[in-house]
Amino acid sequence: NQGTRSGVDHGVDRPYRGRFAPSPTGPLHLGSLATALGSWLDARAHGGTWLVRIEDVDTPRTVSGADRLILDQLQACGLEWDEAPVWQSQRTTHYQNALEQLITIDRIYGCQCSRKQIEEALQKEGVSIAANQELIYPRTCHDRKLPIQNHALRIRLPHECQISFTDRDLGKQTQDLNTQVGDFVLRRADGLFTYQLAVVVDDHLQGITHIVRGEDLLSNTYRQMYLQQCLGYQTPSYLHLPLVTNDAGEKLSKQTKATAVDIAHPESIRESLCRAANHLGLQNDPIGGSITQWLNRKVQEWQERHFM
Ligand code: GLU
Numbered sequence: 479n480q481g482t483r484s485g486v487d488h489g490v491d492r493p494y495r496g497r498f499a500p501s502p503t504g505p506l507h508l509g510s511l512a513t514a515l516g517s518w519l520d521a522r523a524h525g526g527t528w529l530v531r532i533e534d535v536d537t538p539r540t541v542s543g544a545d546r547l548i549l550d551q552l553q554a555c556g557l558e559w560d561e562a563p564v565w566q567s568q569r570t571t572h573y574q575n576a577l578e579q580l581i582t583i584d585r586i587y588g589c590q591c592s593r594k595q596i597e598e599a600l601q602k603e604g605v606s607i608a609a610n611q612e613l614i615y616p617r618t619c620h621d622r623k624l625p626i627q628n629h630a631l632r633i634r635l636p637h638e639c640q641i642s643f644t645d646r647d648l649g650k651q652t653q654d655l656n657t658q659v660g661d662f663v664l665r666r667a668d669g670l671f672t673y674q675l676a677v678v679v680d681d682h683l684q685g686i687t688h689i690v691r692g693e694d695l696l697s698n699t700y701r702q703m704y705l706q707q708c709l710g711y712q713t714p715s716y717l718h719l720p721l722v723t724n725d726a727g728e729k730l731s732k733q734t735k736a737t738a739v740d741i742a743h744p745e746s747i748r749e750s751l752c753r754a755a756n757h758l759g760l761q762n763d764p765i766g767g768s769i770t771q772w773l774n775r776k777v778q779e780w781q782e783r784h785f786m
Contacts, residue, residue: 490687490715494526497686498552498559499677501533502544506551507736509692509722509729512754516719517690518557519758519780522773529684530563535676537567547738554741555751556769564684566676573671576679576709577664580633581626585708586664588624589615589632614660632661633705641700646717648693653700662701678702682711693718694729722757759783 498514500506506514521528530552534540549563580586591599597607599616607613615632639655653659664675681689681702696718706713721729730736740746748765751772756762760779765772 492687494524495685496521496688497529499531499533500548503539504732505547505738507730511739512757513692515754516758520690522777523780527560530559532565535566535671551739551741556773572679585634586631588629589619591618630663630667631665641703674701678705687714689714690717693721
């Protein structure tokens with residue numbers, strides 16, 4: 479499905495393949511619709527292929543039926559995918575294989591620390607911890623040689639681990655993984671693979687060349703790029719889109735009680751699409767004719783104005 483504009487682009491020399499990868503924790507709201515629309519427009523503007531992947535690795539957070547609802551919402555908004563959607567919960571063999579590859583090259587160690595123990599260890603080192611803050615693991619278990627079974631598994635970062643990339647909108651971005659993230663978890667003690675590992679494996683296996691997603695995921699990109707390097711995968715091009723916030727300036731999410739995109743009424747579908755387009759910096763001209771015609775106009779606008 480190599481389109482007219484695919485090919486060499488931002489250092490990626492494979493035919494464009496993009497994806498929208500929602501976690502099925504609830505229906506799409508304006509924020510996730512804007513991300514879906516941005517990634518769909520970018521794929522269409524490049525003549526590329528667009529996939530949907532349901533990211534349900536974190537089964538306790540998965541809400542039953544949310545996957546179907548999201549797919550219905552996308553379809554109602556005219557955001558059609560090009561290949562059958564995949565569910566991460568059915569792909570654990572792939573994550574296991576990647577993990578084994580990392581074990582073979584000695585990049586993994588077992589960890590038995592609880593969050594509380596990590597907090598205590600950090601406090602002893604004089605680190606003050608804000609509520610809900612991501613903790614930089616103090617490597618308590620690093621040399622313990624715990625068995626791989628029944629423990630959380632962490633990646634062993636090298637001493638120097640500064641990762642940089644050029645976001646298509648935000649420009650050059652850099653993170654020092656040791657001081658800003660620490661050895662991160664790839665498989666939890668309960669056996670579930672983490673988002674970081676699953677997303678990297680799937681983006682690779684699905685041949686994803688262009689990732690367009692919300693800016694809230696920017697700080698995850700460096701971890702994912704490091705894993706790509708360890709596993710010998712190619713790094714895709716990244717575009718992080720601005721987040722939709724509510725009146726209080728908070729990111730729209732289930733936690734902030736964002737309202738679902740209502741697809742029961744044609745008018746509300748159209749209004750949501752216009753607001754999502756406006757958020758992406760496109761004109762929010764009303765949808766007079768069909769949604770498809772309007773989307774085609776947005777593809778053109780994206781080609782003219784956005785990061786091509
Ligand atoms: N599943 C993630 C989320 O819904 C997005 C993953 C990604 O685009 O890399 O926040």
